[in-house]
Amino acid sequence: MMTINSNYGIYNLYNSLYQNSMSKFSNMLGKNFMPSGNTLSSNPLSSKSLQYVTNIKSASKNLSGYLNSLSSGSAFMKKTMNSSDNDVLTVNYTGSIFNRPSQTKVKVDQLASGQVNEGAKLQANAAFGDSGAKRFAIEIDGKKTEFTVNVAAGDTNKDVQQKMADAVNKSGIGVKAAFETDSEKGTSMLKIESVGTGNDAKNKFTVSDVIGNLTAKTGVNEIKQQAQDALYRVNGGEQRSSKSNTVDIGLGMNVTFKKASAIDVTISQGTDAEYAKKAVDSLVKNYNDLYVEALKNSDDPKAEGLASRLLSVSKTYSGSLAKIGVGFDKDGKMTVDTEQFNKALDNGNVEKFFTENSGKNYGFTNQLAKIADNVSRNTSNFVTKSIFGNDLMEKFSYSGSGSLLSYNYMNTGWLFDYLY
Numbered sequence: 001m002m003t004i005n006s007n008y009g010i011y012n013l014y015n016s017l018y019q020n021s022m023s024k025f026s027n028m029l030g031k032n033f034m035p036s037g038n039t040l041s042s043n044p045l046s047s048k049s050l051q052y053v054t055n056i057k058s059a060s061k062n063l064s065g066y067l068n069s070l071s072s073g074s075a076f077m078k079k080t081m082n083s084s085d086n087d088v089l090t091v092n093y094t095g096s097i098f099n100r101p102s103q104t105k106v107k108v109d110q111l112a113s114g115q116v117n118e119g120a121k122l123q124a125n126a127a128f129g130d131s132g133a134k135r136f137a138i139e140i141d142g143k144k145t146e147f148t149v150n151v152a153a154g155d156t157n158k159d160v161q162q163k164m165a166d167a168v169n170k171s172g173i174g175v176k177a178a179f180e181t182d183s184e185k186g187t188s189m190l191k192i193e194s195v196g197t198g199n200d201a202k203n204k205f206t207v208s209d210v211i212g213n214l215t216a217k218t219g220v221n222e223i224k225q226q227a228q229d230a231l232y233r234v235n236g237g238e239q240r241s242s243k244s245n246t247v248d249i250g251l252g253m254n255v256t257f258k259k260a261s262a263i264d265v266t267i268s269q270g271t272d273a274e275y276a277k278k279a280v281d282s283l284v285k286n287y288n289d290l291y292v293e294a295l296k297n298s299d300d301p302k303a304e305g306l307a308s309r310l311l312s313v314s315k316t317y318s319g320s321l322a323k324i325g326v327g328f329d330k331d332g333k334m335t336v337d338t339e340q341f342n343k344a345l346d347n348g349n350v351e352k353f354f355t356e357n358s359g360k361n362y363g364f365t366n367q368l369a370k371i372a373d374n375v376s377r378n379t380s381n382f383v384t385k386s387i388f389g390n391d392l393m394e395k396f397s398y399s400g401s402g403s404l405l406s407y408n409y410m411n412t413g414w415l416f417d418y419l420y
Contacts, residue, residue: 052297053379056306059289060375066283067372070354071365075279081253082270088261095252104249105235105264108257112230112245114194114203120219122157124181124188131155134212138168138175138192141201145173146210158188161218165190175205190220194227198243203227230257236264273345280341280350284326284334287368290375291333300384307332309371317364324350 069075081093081100088108093100131153137146147167151160158181165177174195181188194203207221215221229241234249245257253267287310294307314321314328321327325341328334344350354365375382 048297049300049383052293052300052303053383055293056290056375056382057379059286059293060372060379063283063286063290063372064369064376066279066286067365067369069279070283071369073351073355075276075354076271076351078272078275079269080272081267083255084266084268085261086258088259088265089255089257091267092254092256093252094254099251100269101251101253101267102269104251104253104267106249106255106267107233107236107264108230108260109233109239110228110231110260111257112197112243113225113228114197115205115223115227116191116193116225117205117207117220117222118224119161119190119222121182121185121187121189122161122218124158124186125156128155128157128160128217130212130217132212134214135210136164136207136212136214137210138173138205138207140174140194140205143173145171147171149214151212151214157218160214161188161190164214164218164220168192174202190218191224192220193225196243197227197230197245199227199229200243232257271345271348271351273342276345276350277341280326280336284336288333290372294382295332297383302382302384306371306375306382310368313364313367313371316367320353320364324353 066075079100081091081104083089083091089106128151131151134149134151135146136149137144139145147164149160149163149167151163155163158179162179165179168175168177175192176195178191178193179188180191192205192207194205196203204227207215209215209221229243230245230247231239231241232247233239240247246254247257248254255267291307291310294303294310297303298307311332314332314334318328324344325337325339326334327337341350344353356363
């Protein structure tokens with residue numbers, strides 16, 4: 001039950017849709033139609049038509065905002081620093097617009113690494129052969145830790161390698177073990193490596209047998225990669241070193257090395273792709289919300305007309321939209337091809353499309369903005385009065401005394417006459 005009092009429940013309900021257009025009606029409702037304390041039992045938001053106008057107003061308002069952000073170019077104004085080769089290094093820019101360099105060159109000579117011991121590739125399902133309690137040790141920076149592995153009579157090579165890996169990983173001594181298999185070749189291998197990177201004692205270790213021949217037989221006592229620092233150069237300068245592959249090279253640029261390279265990687269100013277893509281994704285979402293709401297209410301001619309206008313714009317500009325990775329599915333909903341969109345964003349075509357079309361009377365951005373603005377400002381024009389009124393009337397029942405009881409239908413109709 002909703003009490004109609006000085007706050008006027010009907011006024012509050014509709015005011016979000018029609019701004020102040022209800023102020024006159026709410027005043028008349030309070031003075032002439034609804035005696036204080038009487039109640040109106042309703043669930044108006046369950047009305048299909050009212051839910052429709054609520055949703056299209058919200059979607060169109062949001063759509064207008066994102067169209068403006070894209071067409072004005074503000075969605076593309078947020079800049080960052082981009083790597084010319086993300087396979088070699090990536091960059092995270094935390095600096096300000098005032099000290100952002102135009103370009104920086106970085107050459108990665110060597111990645112930072114911890115020590116890696118890589119065992120032999122044994123036949124995975126072959127019997128290990130030597131059962132009983134076995135012990136091996138790992139020594140790091142002068143501290144030795146011993147491990148016991150019980151080898152059962154029927155254990156295979158992969159069983160023993162797995163037991164060794166489990167024992168090491170439970171220890172937390174600064175190394176980690178990985179048990180790897182090759183299903184095509186039927187082999188298995190044990191690998192042990194330091195958790196950290198860099199050329200210092202805590203990232204160096206030795207593996208040896210104490211009782212039995214576990215490390216000798218698995219080959220995990222052999223060093224594959226020595227612990228080493230990352231080596232790199234900035235703008236052709238002297239070689240620098242780092243124990244980590246993530247390095248602060250100055251001016252707010254934190255780079256992460258992925259692999260060594262014989263040539264320089266260029267870090268340059270560019271558009272923040274994620275920021276721009278979020279604006280486009282939001283445009284797509286709100287376009288689809290608006291379109292789907294219109295389709296759901298296609299039994300209303302005005303809602304069907306809204307869906308048709310949106311489809312007309314999408315079909316007219318489908319060719320140019322496809323060039324920036326924006327398309328439409330079989331139902332007419334807008335979609336984004338991420339790979340194609342990112343390429344178009346990188347070469348500036350996305351920004352060019354949205355900003356140039358905004359200045360043309362028949363450009364996509366301008367045409368869609370006109371529809372969105374019209375729906376947002378004149379929401380009641382996109383629902384048929386009689387359908388809306390009849391739909392909502394089914395949800396209302398009045399209890400109390402006064403003229404509204406006698407003229408319930410008339411006064412509700414008067415409300416919609418006023419709104420439209």
